Amino acid sequence: MKYTVLGAGAMGLRYGVLLQEAGYDVDFVDTWDKQVETIRAQKGVYVSRDGQNKHLVPVNIYYPEEYQGDPDVLIVFTKQYQLTDFLKRCERFFNDKQYVVTCMNGMGHVEKLNQYFPKERLLGGTALIGTVLNKAGDVDFIGPKGAGSMNIANETEEPDQMTHQIVDEFTQAGLNPNLTTNFLGTLMAKVIFNSVINTLCTMFKIRMGEYIQSPVAKKLGVQLIDEAFDVCERAGITLLNTRQEEWETVSYVSRVSNPLHFPSMxxxxxxxxxxxxxxxNGYIYELGLKHHYEAKTHDFLRNLVHLAEFSGTFDVDGYIQSVLESDKKNVQATQQAEA
Structure with a gap:
């Protein structure tokens, strides 16, 4: 089949490149000017694996407004807050035969995609696959070849022939898909995973393998998992794993699959x-409120991440330098006055 990846960031490039290497026809569509122009200028994307063996992989990349392809399957990997505008710019080449696969982080994307694609042609996935975009046109696949896995489910929870073909081709590409018939449970399993790994690793600027070595890693992780499971139980969402299995997944992926990975957040x-x-984390908290439950730890972490975002708007180095220069001038003025 022919695939078009919407969003040529870290994960979009990994899925697309692996499918291309497996022999499938793949195009990339992106709205980030620097990414598109860099890949075009160097005639491909530089791909490494765990920082080693960097090599150029030729790829086709387009802006939405110029794309003329007719794919069988669209793979969506934008940021949640970019999706509405991205889809609007791409809708000119959507048709009523295409299937769409989305493995985006978080929740909120399904409703937006359903404005263009019916439930019968939408597959939701969750990817436990670490990838880093070093800079425009330069991506690093974390983990050995074949590392990582994904869960995938039809929104209707009724797999059809096209679904099985997509799963087969993803398998040939080394993406290790596991087909389920639990749509919301599949998506929420990754949301819960990310609510632990993404926020904690981000707040303390550590890799997954470093986080899991901490003597308090399990205590923190289990607290977040328990709150999220409490929310899902009240919302009537049956998850793929038990609470214990969810923690074991966090532990295994951190220790074995992607210990060198900095999460996307x-x-x-x-x-x-x-x-x-x-x-x-914000989605878990808001879903809990709808069912009269307050997931306070998730809300606290959400606000801490926002504080970290806010602190990044300050030029700390510039501020320190200005203070040092001011102190130096004050000392010189004092010395001159005393002289």
Whole structure:
């Protein structure tokens, strides 16, 4: 089948490049000028694995307004807060035969996608696959070849022939998909995973493998997982895992699959970009309020991440330098006065 990836960031590039390497026809569409122009100028994207063996992979990339392709499947990997505008710019090449697969972080995207694609042609996925965009046109796949996995489910929870073909082709690409028939439970499992890993690693600027070594890692993680499960139980959402299995997933992925990975939220905040915390911890908190439950730890962490975002707007180095220069001038003035 032919695939078009909407959003050529870290995860979009990983999915698209792996499918292309498996022999499938893949195009990329993006709205970030620097990404599009850099990839075009260097005639491809530089791909590394755990920082090693950087090589150029030729890819086709387009702005939405110029794209003329007719894909069978769209793979959506934008940021939550970018999705509405992205879809509006792309709708000219949508049609009533295309399927869409989304493995975005957080929640809020399904309703937006349903404005263009019916439930029968939408698959929701969750990816436990670490990838870092070092800079425009330069991506690093974290973990050895074949590392990582994903869950995927039809919004209707009734897999059809096209679904099985997508799963088969994702398998050939080494994405290790697991097809489920629990749509919301599948999506929320990753939201809960990210509510632990993304926020805690981001707040303390550590990799997943560093977080899991902490003697308080389990206590913090289990507290967040328990609150999230309490919310889902009240909302009538049956999750894929038990509470214990969810923690074991966090532990295994942190220790074994992606110990060197900085989560995407950390990547965003380190580059002074808006994070998706409102669609992860914030979503859990707001869902809880709808069912008369207050997930206070998730709300507290959401606000801490927003404080970190806000602090990034200050030029700390420049401020310190100005203070030092002011102190130096004051000392010189005092010395001159005493002389």
């Amino acid at each position: 950390y990547q965003d905040i380190s580059k002074n970009r808006q994070t998706e915390v409102d669609y992860i």
